[in-house]
Structure formats: C-alpha cells, structure tokens
Amino acid sequence: MFTHSKLWGALDQLARINGYSVSGLAKTAGLDPTSFNKSKRKAPDGKPRWPSTESISKVLAATESTMSEFIALMGEEKAAERTQPAAPAKEAAPVIQEQVSAPVKSDLRKLPLLQDDVASDPEIFNESGFPAGSNLSFFTMPDGQPSLSPQAWALEITNSSFAPYYQEGDILLVDPNGPARAGDPFLIRRKSEGRLAIYRGQSANPVIGEPLGRIMGAFYSMVRTDDNDKDIAA
Numbered sequence: 001m002f003t004h005s006k007l008w009g010a011l012d013q014l015a016r017i018n019g020y021s022v023s024g025l026a027k028t029a030g031l032d033p034t035s036f037n038k039s040k041r042k043a044p045d046g047k048p049r050w051p052s053t054e055s056i057s058k059v060l061a062a063t064e065s066t067m068s069e070f071i072a073l074m075g076e077e078k079a080a081e082r083t084q085p086a087a088p089a090k091e092a093a094p095v096i097q098e099q100v101s102a103p104v105k106s107d108l109r110k111l112p113l114l115q116d117d118v119a120s121d122p123e124i125f126n127e128s129g130f131p132a133g134s135n136l137s138f139f140t141m142p143d144g145q146p147s148l149s150p151q152a153w154a155l156e157i158t159n160s161s162f163a164p165y166y167q168e169g170d171i172l173l174v175d176p177n178g179p180a181r182a183g184d185p186f187l188i189r190r191k192s193e194g195r196l197a198i199y200r201g202q203s204a205n206p207v208i209g210e211p212l213g214r215i216m217g218a219f220y221s222m223v224r225t226d227d228n229d230k231d232i233a234a
Helices: 004-017 022-028 053-062 067-073 077-083
Strands: 110-115 137-140 153-156 170-175 186-190 195-199 210-220 223-225 231-233
Touching (some): 004 067, 022 053, 053 067, 137 153, 195 210
Antiparallel strands (some): 170 210, 223 231
16 A cells, blocks of 8 residues: 555655655756655645655656656555466476676675775775675665676765765665666775765766776665674664
C-alpha cells in the first residue's frame, strides 16, 4: 500500500542514490528547488500534501530511473510481485558462463568497506584499484539495488568534507566500472593534497584528480560486517 511517508521516503532515497539533496533533485528535474522540502509535505492545515504524478515523472526522467525502481524504494516491490499471476513454466535456457567483468547481483552481496581517511591512502588499494588487506570490514548491500561490477566497493563518510551532499555516517557505493554519464558524481583522489573529493562536471571522466569510480548510491545507517562475519550497525 502506497503511503504518504513511503512516497516521500522514496524521493529522499532517489536523491541520495543520485548524489543530490532533495532541493538539488527538484532543480535538476526542472521543478522549484523547494518542491520537495519537508516544509512542503504538509498543507497549512496539517493535512498531508502528496507530490504530483507530473513531479514524479520529471524526477524519474532526470535520474533515468524507472517506475519499478521507484516502487522498490518504497518497499512495495515484493508486494507487487505477490499480486502477479504465476508465469507458465518455460523450458530451461542453456547455461552461459558469465565473464569476470559482468555485474554482480546486489542481493546479500558484501562489498569491501573503507572509511574516507583510509581510502585517501593509495597504498590501501592493489594494482587493480581494489581495496586490499586482511583487516577489511564489509558492507552488506540491501535488496533491490542496481547491480555493480566485481570491482565495486563501499566508502564510509566520517567527517563533513562532503557536505551538503553527504553527511557523516553515510555509506557510498563506488564502482570504477560503473556506466559514466556527464554530471554524475565521481569519487576522486587529489594527489597533490592526499585527500578524497567529489567531482561532478560536464565530462563523464574526472580530469582534476585520480578517479576512483562513479558514486552509484548513498545510504544512511545501513549494515556492515566485521571480520568475524557478524552484522553490526554502521
């Protein structure tokens, strides 16, 4: 069931996943920057105010997202699957071996997790640009997220360097092989300063530092896994 809180929550998540604040998302979609502000989510009389279908349509177009993905962000994907009639049995397709570079399904996948101060050190990565070491923590991917390449990893924000787009405690998904589009947020390392930075420009390839990959998503207070394979709060 679609609820007021689920719908607005999905818009908040869509903004974070694409590297925007809610104001930035609205502006990118050609709407008034205050359209999605929390102050606009209730009418003066206190009644819930819902975003229009036109606004949602513009946001999905601006982020190149589908309605199915938006519904998944509301937590309605499994409910929708239960209402679908069972598909007729099909003849099993031949098994085709996937290449190593093929995307990996996000369901229950665990990504190496680095804190931003650690990831600023080039020595923590191997020659392929992948986090290495015996003391790595891991981030457990939530269901329903985009598939990532085997080289993807997660970054935990521990300070305010990336504000206002990302806050302390956020988990960013970084994919060196993710599909690049002009205007996408990229994580780069400024060699001259020895620190991480976010790049978003007209080119699909960062040119002002060492590119570490496209930021594919952002999450708040998610789950990571320690070396003993126990789930702990991020």
